[in-house]
Amino acid sequence: MIILDREFVRQHLTYEACIPLMRAAMIALSRGETIQPLRSILKLADGHMFGIMPGAMGESGSFGAKLVSVFPENASLGRQSHQGVVLVFDAETGAPTGLVQAGEVTAIRTAAASAAATDALARPDAASLAILGCGEQAGTHLEAISKVRELKRVTVWGRSLIKAQSFAARMSRKTGLAVTASPTVQACVEDAGIICTVTAAQEPILKRDWVSRGAHINLVGSSYAGPAEIDTPLVVASRFIADYRPGVLAQGAEFLRAKEAGLIGDNHIHAEIGEVFDGKAEGRANRDDITAYKSLGHVVQDLASAAFLLERAGQLGMKPVSF
Template sequence: MVPFLNAGQISAALPYPTLVESLRLSFRKGAEAPRRHVHPISPDSEAVLLLMPVWQPERHTGVKVVTVAPRNPQRGLPSVHSIFMLLDSATGAPICLMDGEELTLRRTAAASALASEYLSRADSSRLLAVGTGSLAPYMATAHCAVRPISTVTVWGRSPDKATHAAALLRQQLEASGIQAEVETTTDLEAGVRSADIITCATTSTTPIVHGDWVRPGTHVDLVGGFRPNMREADDALMCGAAVFVDTWNGALAEAGDLVQPMEAGRLERASLQAELADLCAGRHPGRSDTRQVTLFKSVGAALEDLCAADLAWDHHCRQATSRPHGGAAF
């Protein structure tokens, strides 16, 4: 029987320092990752199926299967379901199934933390988390794992949801052994003006972070806005910052924060700095001075899924062999 790793097992296998370092090596090495397939599967309910294949010929292949059903909350169900299948590249044999949501949350956060190591100031101590969805606590915790963050401020359109997200964040920080004060705010502009790092994970279709609020030396991390009609940052910020992306293919096709100002002629492709692989390989130095405003825009990369899945599988195998009599709890 093909084993299944649940969310708890994925979480235990992927501490951020380990995952960040593994992602650095994976971006240097690369992988084959075609653009994801998107298929409407229930037009009446607007449900879609996303397929994200990725492989490294010498070891593993992976496919993440994601369904997005926007009307599910009305049914009392999550709008997104996801599963990841790991296979042997040489034989094609299935190796393991994994909880796709936890895998995605942790690799997304770790990729932003990896970019932050190159783009944020090393002394960054104040983090603003914009958004209250399931990803927000992961993003904040990952950033705290790579920078000496002493205060995390959470902002959301709903103060109640912000309070809930802050509580989840405190739990994740404690579980990771990270000490940082967590607070909430209803004043987004004030939060932006006082932050060293701003991480945004929203589904906004209009800009919510404005360039004239962002002080010199700030690093901005945008992980929402994964469709061309979505925006988290205004044109002033996009055009005034040194902009980096996770991958050119994904960001230039899907990120509304890039697509919209480029189509309007306000942002030139030539002004964009580099993708994450360039930073990891040393082809671009990252931040150039302490007053520079940097911005990292990600829409997700299948390479990150495969990297995280490899780590989770290796951890599972080590755990299995360390059990008495070599027993494996599948």
């Protein structure tokens, strides 16, 4: 079995490689070419969680699972909030063939999937990005989305203005973009063409009245039924795109709140993003649409990333270790 650490993932799973991987994985998911039950989430003490995500890249393809813990406070301690492994098995022998550090895979593939969705759904001339949250996913989303749009303005908001300012300075140096911190969510998203919500908010922080016509929103921070980052009027007003329809119907918190209020039905999910990528469904219908991509994250994204990394390891001559 080949074991790939965080540094290997960071070095080889570039956004240029991962964005097309995510497009292909989500097309396969929407076509029904993969096998993916809904994830299981164990709620632990002190707000911690443990997720189990099994899946297969088709009936005859490689299969495996991501096992990941979520400890939100880790970000303030210099550790990844998501930690774990992606375990890959061989389709012919059933033997485990790869063990890949999942924290870095999650950080990169989540942002790459949002970038792919942004490329398909945001206005072609969208050049302003607002990021709500200033943790690890905020940084990866800035980097990934800069690969699909020529950004001229980037703003960031965090519950701590000091942390947001530190993030802005760090990412300005890293990307060469002018990143500025905003004191409020409303100021952050003003006139933004692209908005990413990557927070641990339990209740909505982004309101419909603050979002400009024609904006595109990536909803990323809430990955299970419960916490919500945007208010119900914004869900209702948006052209709502799911990463995976069954997942959003079961675990998409913002969607479920609007549905429980009786303001939308299941048909408010306009399409899956894989259907948009595949040309089977229209994404943005006109310039004034507010589009919303609900990202829950799915194991096919992890397995596609792991397969790419294991192939790269083989090309580099890395030898399996006994298991």
